[in-house]
Amino acid sequence: MSRYGQLADQLQQQIESGVWRAGERIPSIRQSCKTHNLSPMTVLQAYQLLESRGLVLARPQSGYYVKAAASPQRISAPRQARYSGSVDINDLVFEVLQASKSRELVPLGMAVADPALFPHPQLGRALGSCMRRLDPFSTVADLPPGNEILRRAIARRYADDGLAVDPQEIIITTGAMEALSLSLQVLTEPGDWVVVESPTFYGALQAIERLKLNVVEIPVRPGVGIDLALLAQALAERPIKACWMMGNVQHPLGHTMPDGHKQALMQLLNAHRVPLVEDDVYAELYFGRERPRPLKCWDARGESLLCGSFSKCLAPGFRVGWVVAGAHAERIQRLQLISTLSTNVPSQLALADMLRQGGVDAHFRRLRHTLAQRQQQMRAALLRLFPEARISAPDGGYFLWLEFDHRLDSRALHTQALACGFSLAPGALFSSQGQHNHCLRLNSSHPWSPALEAALARLAELIHQQLGTGQG
Numbered sequence: 001m002s003r004y005g006q007l008a009d010q011l012q013q014q015i016e017s018g019v020w021r022a023g024e025r026i027p028s029i030r031q032s033c034k035t036h037n038l039s040p041m042t043v044l045q046a047y048q049l050l051e052s053r054g055l056v057l058a059r060p061q062s063g064y065y066v067k068a069a070a071s072p073q074r075i076s077a078p079r080q081a082r083y084s085g086s087v088d089i090n091d092l093v094f095e096v097l098q099a100s101k102s103r104e105l106v107p108l109g110m111a112v113a114d115p116a117l118f119p120h121p122q123l124g125r126a127l128g129s130c131m132r133r134l135d136p137f138s139t140v141a142d143l144p145p146g147n148e149i150l151r152r153a154i155a156r157r158y159a160d161d162g163l164a165v166d167p168q169e170i171i172i173t174t175g176a177m178e179a180l181s182l183s184l185q186v187l188t189e190p191g192d193w194v195v196v197e198s199p200t201f202y203g204a205l206q207a208i209e210r211l212k213l214n215v216v217e218i219p220v221r222p223g224v225g226i227d228l229a230l231l232a233q234a235l236a237e238r239p240i241k242a243c244w245m246m247g248n249v250q251h252p253l254g255h256t257m258p259d260g261h262k263q264a265l266m267q268l269l270n271a272h273r274v275p276l277v278e279d280d281v282y283a284e285l286y287f288g289r290e291r292p293r294p295l296k297c298w299d300a301r302g303e304s305l306l307c308g309s310f311s312k313c314l315a316p317g318f319r320v321g322w323v324v325a326g327a328h329a330e331r332i333q334r335l336q337l338i339s340t341l342s343t344n345v346p347s348q349l350a351l352a353d354m355l356r357q358g359g360v361d362a363h364f365r366r367l368r369h370t371l372a373q374r375q376q377q378m379r380a381a382l383l384r385l386f387p388e389a390r391i392s393a394p395d396g397g398y399f400l401w402l403e404f405d406h407r408l409d410s411r412a413l414h415t416q417a418l419a420c421g422f423s424l425a426p427g428a429l430f431s432s433q434g435q436h437n438h439c440l441r442l443n444s445s446h447p448w449s450p451a452l453e454a455a456l457a458r459l460a461e462l463i464h465q466q467l468g469t470g471q472g
């Protein structure tokens with residue numbers, strides 16, 4: 001586990017056991033640096049993690065205080081797994097995504113990052129040059145498993161993480177969405193049980209609905225990852241056939257599991273021989289010093305399927321993703337032949353060219369820097385507007401997750417927001433039974449602007465009106 005994660009856990013325990021009570025100040029950053037022999041940055045990260053867990057509140061010029069809501073009863077409230085015989089989420093997802101598409105709206109609910117952040121001129125040039133040089137036979141040769149140069153380039157990037165991947169086990173897919181849903185399909189039959197995190201990316205729930213699977217939703221501890229005790233219980237109680245999870249930059253919470261948690265999770269899944277479908281689409285959008293390693297690095301049995309994509313980091317709209325499918329590679333290719341037949345060939349060639357030319361790492365660095373800066377700015381504004389909310393402190397990506405009083409109805413808020421000229425993603429999208437309807441996901445990737453500021457102020461008014469907390 002990271003040093004800041006350890007410090008945060010230690011302080012959390014102390015808060016829960018009453019060492020510091022509601023309203024009291026926890027040790028200053030300087031004091032904690034001395035006591036624990038840590039750098040100010042590490043202590044700050046620990047304090048921000050506690051803030052995102054809703055335990056403390058930063059008061060400018062004064063320090064960090066234990067929140068009133070952080071009483072032991074509130075944080076140790078019964079957390080439980082939810083078992084659902086069926087999932088019915090597609091209509092809500094469709095409705096929200098359609099409603100959020102208009103260019104007229106301030107895009108707080110948008111699912112993709114600010115499109116201006118991607119290297120469109122270079123992508124265009126790579127596409128043009130590949131088409132001019134196109135060997136007509138490549139439309140045949142690049143059928144599943146996909147373009148070999150691209151597969152080798154992806155394998156080389158994994159080698160940098162210390163993960164040995166044979167290009168033969170990589171299948172290029174139409175975005176990660178196809179990779180993930182084909183992976184789930186090879187592992188399950190209708191009626192089987194699968195585990196997801198809660199909250200989770202709604203795409204997982206959509207795939208589960210389409211494949212007619214049953215789902216167990218296991219709560220996530222913000223900043224840490226899926227609750228392992230509850231996962232162990234679910235694995236003991238049900239014949240789980242697969243787990244769909246994100247170790248890095250979880251959607252929607254944005255945290256990356258500490259390595260110790262990744263290891264413990266994989267040991268548990270390996271012990272029960274349950275394969276993982278790993279959704280690693282935000283791997284390049286980390287804010288730390290090094291790219292976090294995929295959970296697959298700890299998969300001693302080699303049974304997990306690792307899915308990635310260029311959609312979030314390099315080429316949105318090209319629809320190119322992949323799955324490292326191991327022993328399932330051939331079955332996935334067969335399934336792909338009857339779903340999309342193959343991934344768009346010009347897109348594959350252009351991306352292979354971009355990776356060959358170099359320069360993508362410099363783009364990734366710029367992208368991460370901008371996303372981190374914009375997120376920090378929006379988060380600071382949200383902390384001022386909503387001191388009573390729990391606001392995530394992501395390790396990467398471009399989403400912020402806000403948790404309010406349980407009375408908040410984010411679906412109603414979504415309708416009101418659209419009428420006021422901005423979008424948001426209601427928390428109900430991120431679970432099968434609307435468990436997170438008191439939460440919101442906001443996109444933090446857009447540049448700060450008067451329109452954005454006004455939309456956030458209006459959001460605060462709407463929320464205070466709904467909760468009857470004045471101001472509105």
Ligand SMILES: Cc1ncc(COP(=O)(O)O)c(C=O)c1O
Pocket residue numbers: 111174175176177178201203251279281308309310311312320321
């Ligand atoms: C967590 C997560 N997984 C998978 C996907 C799908 O990725 P792609 O656009 O490559 O299909 C998304 C896209 O929103 C996502 O957020």
